[in-house]
Amino acid sequence: MLDNTDKNILEELSKNSRLTMKELGEKVHLTGPAVSARVAKLEDQGIIEGYAIKINPAKLGLFVHAFITIITQSTNHQPYLSFLKSQEQYIIHHYKISGDGCYLLECRFPSNEKLNDFLEALNHYANYKLSIVINEK
Amino acid sequence: MLDNTDKNILEELSKNSRLTMKELGEKVHLTGPAVSARVAKLEDQGIIEGYAIKINPAKLGLFVHAFITIITQSTNHQPYLSFLKSQEQYIIHHYKISGDGCYLLECRFPSNEKLNDFLEALNHYANYKLSIVINEK
DNA sequence: GTGTTTTACTTTATTTATGAAAGGAGTGCA
């Protein structure tokens, strides 16, 4: 399905998706139009879903990175889900999981105070276990 | 530090980082050169760290998305860390955390079989708790 | 209040990249 050139294209675009087609072509030993056609194909196949930027969260004042495992008390998750919708600003990802909880939240907060506020509000809807990220890697 | 135009720029680039500066300019009501200068500034400030692609993992055959909480037995984490380095293909993120474990791993595997192989190997170095992602959101 | 500097922008002109079209090389197949 994907040959080595395609894999190289994905790798180069992962590192820098704003390469020009000419630059990308040079990296994978193709001309601009050739690599452009391949990228279009990868988009059509849905392998490339989109193009995004990497933002430094600390520079935006988001200093606290937390994972919160949710254990809902009630079988009706709707109140919890509605609450979450009101807190979208802090939520990066929200996964439904099997294992030690019902959901896993990945969040970023400006401060421990805001995290504390969030947890107090959350506690009306669910129990939780908190993990704070100290470091990546 | 950031005005509304900058926030709009970050939002638009998060949705599509391959916009031309001319298109981006139209969205935030600036000319190409003006928005180009702002983006360059955001890069210099380290707010924009880079440009990446969103890849559909399932289309690359990565069907199993898992979070693994690591509880190391020994105080010497080095064997575990070396083991991880040999398994880089599966690791998306590796966080050092406070809370219910020492580390949190975010991984993607082609299949439950590969996940099982990974866990059996992992078990020589650490205890773990496994959460498998059923769904995002 | 006046003159100066700074900042952020627009306009213009040159350079560079994109994208469409045509053509060629290699592969599979009847």
Add this chain to the structure above:
DNA sequence: TGCACTCCTTTCATAAATAAAGTAAAACAC
């Protein structure tokens, strides 16, 4: 051998990026 298909290159018209110059408004010194 001849045909169809895929994937590529080359060429060229169009569009975008970028550098440079000029403008307008705000900040500041005196």
